[in-house]
Amino acid sequence: MHVPDGFINAPVSAVAGVVAAGAVxxxxxxxxxELDERTAPLAGLVAAFVFAVQMLNFPVAAGTSGHLLGGALAAILVGPWTGVLCIAVVLLMQGVLFADGGLTALGVNITVMGVVTVVTAYALFRGLVLVLPRTRRSVAVASFAAALVSVPAAAAAFTLIYAVGGTTDVPVGKVLTAMVGVHVLIGVGEAAITMLTVGAVVAVRPDLVYGARGLTAPLKLRVDGELVDAEPATAPVPVSAGSPKKLWTVGVVTALVLAGFVSFYASASPDGLEKVAADQGIDARADAYEHATADSPLADYGVKDVTDARLSGGLAGVIGVGATLAVGTGAFWIVRRRRTHAAPEAA
Structure with a gap:
């Protein structure tokens, strides 16, 4: 759902930029x-993983594909505030390095794909885990539902922005119906990816999943014929659970494989926004806007002067994962250090 330049007029794009900057x-x-000794190392990895999975467009209908937005996944894994920053880093890297998503529309994209998805998903996720049994299965169910709802919510948010600042005269009702309709289907894919990823991390290191902390039901012991809560263990994580470094390494390797190899087999069909824009005429004026980084060596997820399509796309994916991981990790490390320095002052 990367909004290109030319879909939204300059004044509304500027306002969206201010909103996005304020949200960041x-x-x-x-x-x-949120960024403590557990989440800080994971946050940069989450950004890199979202970047990688966004390269994997999956078919959702005839001639239409979809891809992960990632707001729900990031919010549940590392927290809603950090989740917004993860998606902002991904969108910035995509726009600057790969000419994916307009630079004048960066504020629109961060607002729609970052803020709206994170807020919607995490609010629903927290509401569900409060009423569901305190189990890992409940975390998976809540993750699925939160991710599913976040995608059409983002589509509706784009429609609202288009209603205010669209550059073409297309009935808003038609845009809303088309956008929400196709993004409900995309939301199913988003929900499945989010649930499987969150479930995989919860299975090995539940303490590293921000949204799963404190959700495990306490151990029950029978004392004098009555069930009572056992005392919590003094060690927060069993030794057998594995180290965060191992999880980080597995995550990085997975992201590199997805972006560098699996992405070659992604659907080539236009994504939901591109399809709706073409069908409804939203993109009528977009051709007049050339992306500011259209001449980037990595534009359109390929390496310039590398003629083999498989090699070119794979190299671009690997470079993108590495760059996103470096920028994200560096940014979150700085935020973490500022928290560390601020703590003694607050004391």
Whole structure:
């Protein structure tokens, strides 16, 4: 759902940019509370993983594909504030390096794909885990539902922005119906990916999943014929659970394989927004806008002057994962250090 230049007029794009900048600024402050010794190393990996999986377009209908937005996944794994920052890093890298998503529309994309998805998904996720049994299965179910709803919510948010600042005269009702309709289907894929990823991490290191902390039901012991809660274990994580470094390594390797190899087999059909834009005429004026980084050596997810399509796309994917991991990890490390330095002052 990367909005290109030319879909939304300059004034509304500027307002969206201010909203996105404000959301990032607030998220930076909130992330200081979320980024501890467990989530800080994971946050950069989450950004790189979202970048990789977004390269894997999957078919959802005749001539239409979809891809992960990632807001729900990031929010559940590392927290909502950090989740917004993860998606912002991904969108920035995609726009600057790969000419994917307009630079003038960067604020629109962060608002729609970052803020709306994270807020919608995490609010629903937290609501569900409060009413469902305190089990790992409940985390998986809540993840699925949260991710499913977040995608059409983002589609509706784009439609609202288009209604205010669209550059073409297309009835908003038609846009809303088409956008929400196709993105409900895309949401099913998003939900499956989110549930499987969250479930995989919860299975080996539940303590590293921000949204799963404190959700495990306490152990029950029978004392004098009555069930009572056992005392919590003093060690937060069993030794057999594995180290965060091992999980980080597996995650990086997985992201590299997905972006460098599996992405070659992704669907070539236009994604939901591209399909709706072409069918409804939203993109009528987009051709007049050339992307500011259209001449980038990595534009359109290929390496310039590498003629073999498989090699070119694979190299671009690997470079993208590496760049996103480096930028994300560096940014979150700085935020984490600021929290560490601020703690003694607050004391």
């Amino acid at each position: 600024a607030v998220s930076l402050r909130g992330a200081r509370r």
